[in-house]
Amino acid sequence: MTLTPEILIELKSKLLIEKERIESEINRITKPSLSSDHEIIFNEIGDAEDENASEVEEYTDNIAIENTLEKQLEEINSALARINQRSYGKCENCEAEISIERLRAYPSAKKCTVC
Template sequence: MDTELLNTVKETLKKEKALLEQELSSIAAKDPRVAGDWDSKHPRVPEGNEEEAADEVEEYEERNLVEQTLETRLRDVVSALAKIANNAYGTCEKCGAQIQKERLVAVPSARTCEHCM
């Protein structure tokens, strides 16, 4: 892989990592017990108002789904950055072939080639 493309992808991944961490911090907190893990912020469930409590629980469940999606994306980005650092970036995790440059430009954290998607 050429150096210019690798540097471009690396910068894109760093920016995406910062953005994902910012988004995660707005709905979750880092889990001090597990590196790289986040916990959704728990709702304040008001006493005595069942309707409001149900709304808070529903909002928490939605926030938890978003947190899981963002956390998965962040893990993929961190993994891609580690692969760049270890000169292993751009190799399909399933078949071992080189991932197409066009795919890496479109999805810098791609783990698989187009054939193994």
């Protein structure tokens, strides 16, 4: 089964919804920055030793979360670019068509289930 324009629209809107969700997640834990890199918000909880420890812990957690979100965002953007270039839905490894079930479950998939 090949990708019909209807399915492409469905998958594209899934990607756009996911993109919006990830961007708002990133905005929640970062502050606007002039460089392209996001700056992670460092929340001041208090000055006690355990409070400082939680601040650092939260900060470190947020860096890890932000990295993951950035990667997901990149995948989504590259999937959207592939839709525009009409190369979407092909395995980047063996060029086989990625099944629609797989794309529905994971719209930014780059590889087929075999690879």
